[in-house]
Amino acid sequence: MQFLKNFRPELIIESPGRINLIGEHTDYNLGYVLPTAIEKHITFSFQKNGSISDCNFFSKGWDVGFKADLKELSRSSVTWENYVLGVLFEITKRTNKLRGFNCVLESNLPQGSGLSSSAALECGLAFGLNELFALGLSKMDIVKLSQTAEHTYVGTQCGIMDQFASVMSETGHGILLDCRSLSYDLIPLVLAPYKIILLNTGVSHDLATSEYNVRKFECEEGVSIIKQTYPQIHSLREVTPEMLIANKHKMREVVYRRCSFILQENKRVLQMADALKKYDFKAAGNLLYEAHTGISELYEVSCKESDFLVDFSKGYTAVLGARQTGGGFGGCTLHLVHQEAVSQFITEATHEYRKQFGIQLTAFEVSPSKGTSISFVGQ
Ligand code: GLA
Numbered sequence: 001m002q003f004l005k006n007f008r009p010e011l012i013i014e015s016p017g018r019i020n021l022i023g024e025h026t027d028y029n030l031g032y033v034l035p036t037a038i039e040k041h042i043t044f045s046f047q048k049n050g051s052i053s054d055c056n057f058f059s060k061g062w063d064v065g066f067k068a069d070l071k072e073l074s075r076s077s078v079t080w081e082n083y084v085l086g087v088l089f090e091i092t093k094r095t096n097k098l099r100g101f102n103c104v105l106e107s108n109l110p111q112g113s114g115l116s117s118s119a120a121l122e123c124g125l126a127f128g129l130n131e132l133f134a135l136g137l138s139k140m141d142i143v144k145l146s147q148t149a150e151h152t153y154v155g156t157q158c159g160i161m162d163q164f165a166s167v168m169s170e171t172g173h174g175i176l177l178d179c180r181s182l183s184y185d186l187i188p189l190v191l192a193p194y195k196i197i198l199l200n201t202g203v204s205h206d207l208a209t210s211e212y213n214v215r216k217f218e219c220e221e222g223v224s225i226i227k228q229t230y231p232q233i234h235s236l237r238e239v240t241p242e243m244l245i246a247n248k249h250k251m252r253e254v255v256y257r258r259c260s261f262i263l264q265e266n267k268r269v270l271q272m273a274d275a276l277k278k279y280d281f282k283a284a285g286n287l288l289y290e291a292h293t294g295i296s297e298l299y300e301v302s303c304k305e306s307d308f309l310v311d312f313s314k315g316y317t318a319v320l321g322a323r324q325t326g327g328g329f330g331g332c333t334l335h336l337v338h339q340e341a342v343s344q345f346i347t348e349a350t351h352e353y354r355k356q357f358g359i360q361l362t363a364f365e366v367s368p369s370k371g372t373s374i375s376f377v378g379q
Helices: 002-006 079-094 117-132 139-154 161-168 212-229 241-250 253-277 281-298 304-313 339-357
Strands: 011-020 035-048 054-059 064-069 101-107 173-178 184-188 194-200 319-324 332-338 362-366 373-377
Touching: 002 054, 011 117, 011 161, 035 117, 035 161, 035 362, 054 079, 064 079, 079 117, 079 139, 101 117, 117 139, 117 161, 139 161, 161 173, 173 253, 184 253, 194 339, 212 241, 212 253, 241 253, 253 281, 281 304, 281 319, 281 332, 304 319, 304 332, 304 339, 332 339, 339 362
Parallel strands: 054 101
Antiparallel strands: 011 035, 011 373, 035 101, 035 173, 054 064, 173 184, 194 332, 194 362, 319 332
């Protein structure tokens, strides 16, 4: 691309991926989640280009770029471009201060691995443009407009967790977020002698075309049935186990299972926060295993590869718990592993996984990291 010849970044932003310790698919049901950002991130280098509305993008990893005109924004047939275009569109709806710029992207965050590279892309872009053009957006504006961009331009009816975690995380902490009020507590994640190990199944999901939106509709179906008896109910967050059971006979069996999972998962998030505050890692590990069983059997967003890695962990006393993290259908499994057993566990898991599926596993340790931040400002 032409602009790369004279490219001198004025501003560099790092936007992280996230793990979710527990609380899966609870966000769009206005429940609780417990995510944190991780070290792996997308780097955005920005430069104003003096034009009114020409925006140029180049991805180093894919060696591909594209142009956008702020005056003529519309959806693209290329998926990753829609994350970018959606954010531009949402910003132009809120302010007229945006002008032309060039942007180079580089990433060490694996895509389609349940680590929310999409939120990292949306939030990093919004955060960077906010700085570059002094748009006056708050961090919450950035979180919300990024989520909306995903709804409108990408088509995934996602909750708010990923964008919230990407922007608001703090080093060494998990975020216990109430997705109804958007109030949150930072929970110190002091896990020694345990480590958070991610195993990337190498099996990718595509949330927009997968079952994600279907799960959301199934939960809404449950709410609308319960609402007939309890009109005060607006989301599964307000539903008690008694209310659900009282309405079981009116629901499709699958809807009952989805709702049961959400009720249980919300409870587990709060139990996890308690366990972590008390350094009760055994209880924390058990909650991870329980959550995975629900993800697999009740919510049915797991896959045989994730199930295998979680089950494999159960053979190790040094692994306290494990579950698939993120939207589902593959991506990464998260394991709480004693530091002395990490290397042996990874070696054996890699070997067994290859034997079973013929896929090379990628394993890495993650620690709770800070949210989207500036790493360089030019003169
Ligand atoms: C995806 C979505 C989130 C959340 C998770 C599942 O990552 O973007 O909003 O729903 O799936 O917990």
